[in-house]
Amino acid sequence: METLKNPLKPEIYTERVRPREEDIRGPYFRDQTAIIHSMPFRRLKHKTQVFFSPDNDHVCTRMEHTLHVATIASAICRAFGLDVDLAQAIAFGHDLGHAPFGHRGEEVLQDLLKDQGGFHHELYALRVVDQLANDGAGLNLTYGVRDGIICHCGEKYEKEISPRWDKVELEGIKKLGIYPASYEGAIVRMADKVSYLGRDLEDAIRAGLVDEDQVPSGIKQKLGRKNGEIIDTLVKDIITQTQRTGRISLSEENHQLMKALYDFNMKNIYTSPPLEEYGLFSEKILRTLFEELTSVYDRCGEDHERYDHDPVPLFRRFGRHLDKYSQIYRKEKTPAPVIVGDYIAGMTDDYALKCIHEVFIPEPLKFDIPRGMHET
Structure with missing residues (x-):
């Protein structure tokens, strides 16, 4: 299978906020450990994805979602000889900027801080890892990980993602949806969408918000009935399509099915009474x-x-x-x-x-x- 090559020089991706001698772990695995040991990461286990402070140990939290994204991204990266450590580090850090109470919390802070430039969790995540974590010292992560974190969120229905070809000053990013500078970052961005659609549906069925019979038959037959089946279908499709195009992409059929599942979730879960x-x-x-x-x-x-x-x-x-x-x-x-x-x-x-x-x-x-x- 063809190996994908990132557009920037390797030393750009491993550059840190402050110079630091690397050790046996390598730069990206070291970033993983820095994130995992941080207080913002620990708090992910008590931040919910969709459901408000659920009284159920099996409802998805930000921590579980983060691990799902890491494993999905790792599988795709392995298929193309990419750096799994980089992908996992980005995945571990991608949701560190989320407010309490899921996306509703983000919307509230966006309104309260509108005169200060607003609040967007992907931009705020960079503030967390660069300045607030580690008691104000920051985590001193590599450029590749920081770039993947701030650029992980894009259009809901992206069919394909390619890394950008320039280095930008991440602290100055104000525009949302900028593509990451690495294939690993692009894969995490795609994996983020793949991971939550089926999981949110499973939780909604368990909570009694949705009956499985309500789910369109085309989604169940072609994507799968369970979260694991949906992930398997989409990951295999991403690998196949990426091999053909050289861009992190979905087939047109599965892209439309993914959109249909998101629309179903939006109507029956996210905006349910x-x-x-x-x-x-x-x-x-x-x-x-x-x-x-x-x-x-x-x-x-x-x-x-x-x-x-x-x-x-x-x-x-x-x-x-x-x-x-x-x-x-x-x-x-x-x-x-x-x-x-x-x-x-x-x-x-x-x-x-x-x-x-x-x-x-x-x-x-x-x-x-x-x-x-x-x-x-």
Whole structure:
């Protein structure tokens, strides 16, 4: 099978934010370990894909989705002699910028931060790995991984993707949908779509939102009935079509079937009345947290000791967050909405629920009850 060659010089892909001597792991496997050991990666297990804080251990989380993307991308990369370590590192980091409560959370932050340039999870993910992770030191990842992370999200119905032929300054990217500079990045971008369509459908059937009989017969017969079958069909098709065209691509038939499955999911899952109701609830939570944190920041500013004496635990933790990242915020003169957005974007679903509880239900007073007072 033909080996694909990336367009840029190899040393461009391995270039780091700060020079660093490489070790036995190699540059991309080292990036994998840096991402896996980071706090933003750990929080993925408590961030949901579609369903709001589900009371079910088998519903897909961002962590599971990330692993699906990594394995799908790895399989395709192996077929063309590409760097599996690079693909896996991109996959592990591609969703580190997601807000709590899935895409509804992203939409809320996009609106709240519209005067600051908005909020897009792929752009924010670069901020996470470059600046916020590792207590403000960043992960110092390679250009190839950082490029794949910020460029992983494109059109919903892309039939084919080819890597771009130029190196760009990633920090300056404002436009969405730019193609990645590597085949590995292009494959992760395609694998991201392949991974979630069948998985979301399985979860919806398990939750009783959708009956399997509702799924169009053409999708079941040609793509598959289960997520594993759908992934298998699409991965084999991508390998076959890529071998023919030299571009990461799908056949016209499977591209149309993939679009049909997405349209079915959109109508019956993503915009279904139960999920719309949960979406409104999560929106209220995030807007309220944004207002409350902005208010306390307006009162206390950079006086970190004032936060320590606030009766609301959330505000005390927010003060510690400000203290930890004070150098970054002072250096870039970060506006208050972006600071608050940083804190909220890093929350998990459950942590956001905990925070809203703390805002409205104060901590109980603790009394030093004399010994023996409750004895009978």
